[in-house]
Amino acid sequence: MAKNVAGYRAEGYRRFQLKVGGNPDTDIERIHEVANKLEPGDKLIADANTGWLQHEAARVVRGVRDVDVYIEQPCETYEECLSIRRRTNLPFILDEVIDGVDILMRALSDQAMDVINIKISKFGGLTRAKLARDLCVQLGIAMTIEDSWGSDITTAAIAHLAHSTPTEYLFTSTDFNSYVTVSTAEGAPQRDNGRMAASTMPGMGIQPLMNVLGDPVVDVS
Numbered sequence: 136m137a138k139n140v141a142g143y144r145a146e147g148y149r150r151f152q153l154k155v156g157g158n159p160d161t162d163i164e165r166i167h168e169v170a171n172k173l174e175p176g177d178k179l180i181a182d183a184n185t186g187w188l189q190h191e192a193a194r195v196v197r198g199v200r201d202v203d204v205y206i207e208q209p210c211e212t213y214e215e216c217l218s219i220r221r222r223t224n225l226p227f228i229l230d231e232v233i234d235g236v237d238i239l240m241r242a243l244s245d246q247a248m249d250v251i252n253i254k255i256s257k258f259g260g261l262t263r264a265k266l267a268r269d270l271c272v273q274l275g276i277a278m279t280i281e282d283s284w285g286s287d288i289t290t291a292a293i294a295h296l297a298h299s300t301p302t303e304y305l306f307t308s309t310d311f312n313s314y315v316t317v318s319t320a321e322g323a324p325q326r327d328n329g330r331m332a333a334s335t336m337p338g339m340g341i342q343p344l345m346n347v348l349g350d351p352v353v354d355v356s
């Protein structure tokens with residue numbers, strides 16, 4: 136992981152998300168190793184994807200308390216995450232547990248995070264994700280804007296939602312179509328030196344490749 140950072144930086148990336156959430160001792164070591172490779176302007180996020188039990192997360196945040204790192208979704212439940220949040224001074228991101236406006240409002244009122252990860256499909260599409268985004272902007276919470284996974288169509292949607300977010304609240308965004316080998320649309324944003332830009336054509340500005348997508352799974356007409 137530490138070695139990969141230099142390679143990704145050469146591609147233009149400046150936010151590095153470290154996948155943790157396993158053995159807490161190994162994770163503490165990993166976070167330190169990667170943090171040692173950071174350069175000014177880089178940001179490091181340790182994302183446990185709900186993987187630690189509460190006592191494990193408590194040990195990790197204590198073990199890396201002097202490291203410049205964000206802690207993302209340490210435990211499975213909102214209550215466990217809130218407990219960890221209240222005993223660490225590290226910047227804190229919630230992801231998996233924020234899947235709708237109700238829990239978002241509760242989390243905002245509890246001051247349960249500094250950054251929220253908005254995954255478009257988790258909220259139920261762009262319209263609902265936009266509502267959550269607007270609430271976060273209003274209340275001063277920065278956002279990672281992305282999705283659970285995807286290719287060109289998903290990346291186009293991400294790029295549009297990210298573009299329309301005030302820059303200071305856009306913590307980071309994800310170019311999922313750089314991660315996959317199958318293209319699902321023409322005109323999707325492409326990574327260029329760590330950045331991507333949405334198409335200025337109408338709608339999402341893409342042409343879905345129907346021959347790749349295949350027959351519809353469901354017809355709602």
Ligand SMILES: [Mg+2]
Pocket residue numbers: 182184207208230231252
């Ligand atoms: Mg995450």
